[in-house]
Amino acid sequence: xxxxxxxxxxxxxxxxxxxxxxxxxxxxxxxxxxxxxxxxxxxxxxxxxxxxxxxxxxxxxxxxxxxxxxxxxxxxxxxxxxxxxxxxxxxxxxxxxxxxxxxxxxxxxxxxxxxxxxxxxxxxxxxxxxxxxxxxxxxxxxxxxxxxxxxxxxxxxxxxxxxxxxxxxxxxxxxxxxxxxxxxxxxxxxxxxxxxx
Amino acid sequence: xxxxxxxxxxxxxxxxxxxxxxxxxxxxxxxxxxxxxxxxxxxxxxxxxxxxxxxxxxxxxxxxxxxxxxxxxxxxxxxxxxxxxxxxxxxxxxxxxxxxxxxxxxxxxxxxxxxxxxxxxxxxxxxxxxxxxxxxxxxxxxxxxxxxxxxxxxxxxxxxxxxxxxxxxxxxxxxxxxxxxxxxxxxxxxxxxxxxx
DNA sequence: TCGTGACGCGAGTCATCGCTCGCATTCAAC
DNA sequence: GTTGAATGCGAGCGATGACTCGCGTCACGA
Numbered sequence: 001x002x003x004x005x006x007x008x009x010x011x012x013x014x015x016x017x018x019x020x021x022x023x024x025x026x027x028x029x030x031x032x033x034x035x036x037x038x039x040x041x042x043x044x045x046x047x048x049x050x051x052x053x054x055x056x057x058x059x060x061x062x063x064x065x066x067x068x069x070x071x072x073x074x075x076x077x078x079x080x081x082x083x084x085x086x087x088x089x090x091x092x093x094x095x096x097x098x099x100x101x102x103x104x105x106x107x108x109x110x111x112x113x114x115x116x117x118x119x120x121x122x123x124x125x126x127x128x129x130x131x132x133x134x135x136x137x138x139x140x141x142x143x144x145x146x147x148x149x150x151x152x153x154x155x156x157x158x159x160x161x162x163x164x165x166x167x168x169x170x171x172x173x174x175x176x177x178x179x180x181x182x183x184x185x186x187x188x189x190x191x192x193x194x195x196x197x
Numbered sequence: 198x199x200x201x202x203x204x205x206x207x208x209x210x211x212x213x214x215x216x217x218x219x220x221x222x223x224x225x226x227x228x229x230x231x232x233x234x235x236x237x238x239x240x241x242x243x244x245x246x247x248x249x250x251x252x253x254x255x256x257x258x259x260x261x262x263x264x265x266x267x268x269x270x271x272x273x274x275x276x277x278x279x280x281x282x283x284x285x286x287x288x289x290x291x292x293x294x295x296x297x298x299x300x301x302x303x304x305x306x307x308x309x310x311x312x313x314x315x316x317x318x319x320x321x322x323x324x325x326x327x328x329x330x331x332x333x334x335x336x337x338x339x340x341x342x343x344x345x346x347x348x349x350x351x352x353x354x355x356x357x358x359x360x361x362x363x364x365x366x367x368x369x370x371x372x373x374x375x376x377x378x379x380x381x382x383x384x385x386x387x388x389x390x391x392x393x394x
Numbered sequence: 395t396c397g398t399g400a401c402g403c404g405a406g407t408c409a410t411c412g413c414t415c416g417c418a419t420t421c422a423a424c
Numbered sequence: 425g426t427t428g429a430a431t432g433c434g435a436g437c438g439a440t441g442a443c444t445c446g447c448g449t450c451a452c453g454a
Contacts, residue, residue, distance in 0.1 A: 157372060161366050
């Protein structure tokens with residue numbers, strides 16, 4: 001941010017710009033994401049935009065950060081709530097929360113996951129993964145049979161990445177052969193089978 | 198392609214352009230992938246470039262197509278070779294082939310997987326997935342206990358997507374806690390545990 | 395009420411880039 | 425050797441887009 005907005009008026013301008021950025025991204029795609037277009041969609045002049053954002057990329061960063069923060073919050077909240085429950089139930093609930101979070105804005109997810117060439121995007125996704133992975137690691141380490149073969153750190157890496165991709169592809173590709181409940185069932189089977197193998 | 202090269206001279210020009218495209222992509226990233234830059238890297242004038250390629254995107258497409266075709270060929274070849282072997286050995290060999298194929302050009306993989314906003318990229322990756330998934334589906338359908346819960350189509354979808362992401366992330370992120378052999382071990386455990394669950 | 399700084403505007407600058415076109419050069423067939 | 429097609433060149437056109445700057449307008453404290 002180049003300058004912090006001080007009055008309520010300018011705070012709303014910044015909000016409008018970010019919202020317009022999100023909208024332009026969804027409606028027109030990444031290639032059409034130009035500062036002029038974002039400014040127009042926000043009902044703001046290009047000059048005003050540059051009072052608060054140093055460059056085009058920084059607008060994109062805010063949009064991306066907010067999006068992944070939303071997803072991460074929903075998943076982490078669900079996971080933290082059920083930290084005491086039995087394995088399979090917890091896996092199912094977490095997967096459910098992840099799928100739901102990704103379903104919330106499928107259009108934006110598509111652009112963010114398949115179209116954005118920005119490094120910041122990967123960083124933000126990595127933050128989500130790490131957050132979940134750490135929770136899973138501590139859970140696995142506390143298991144009674146934690147001496148078993150896959151070490152908690154490795155096992156959580158495997159489980160989180162596998163589930164993440166399944167959820168992502170399911171939401172974006174909507175394979176006709178796999179219903180939502182079936183997906184969650186298979187995810188539970190995958191994780192349970194792996195941990196008990 | 199706008200025009201097919203007829204003489205050996207022009208065939209080599211086209212090759213140089215494609216190679217330069219690949220190199221520019223790796224060295225400078227997607228944002229710097231301009232026709233002028235590719236032409237310069239190929240030691241060719243922009244005009245010559247447009248004799249054979251209708252536009253910038255088509256150059257990118259050729260580069261992407263070739264890359265995923267390389268990966269798909271290696272994986273499919275390995276899988277076809279071992280179609281008769283026992284489950285775990287086949288899983289391990291296939292995962293090994295996939296990881297090896299992705300490791301072959303890590304720099305290009307990074308750009309292709311994390312930076313390219315092109316639709317064509319997803320299409321090509323989907324082709325690879327489908328090829329492998331069909332082989333896996335027929336294998337699963339032929340199993341003695343094929344009446345078991347995960348239907349072959351669903352099971353292969355799950356297995357392929359999970360393994361794919363693990364291989365991709367392992368190659369790109371190189372997590373220190375997971376060695377190459379350990380990765381393959383865990384992949385086998387994941388798949389076996391799931392199918393026998 | 396008035397003055398000062400925050401805010402907003404939008405035409406315009408500068409650079410880049412995709413792509414073309416007229417011309418020079420090379421190749422191959424006769 | 426001549427000729428026509430294939431190939432190659434590179435200056436430059438037209439468009440776009442990131443970003444600026446000088447100038448109005450508005451809010452708020454005194």
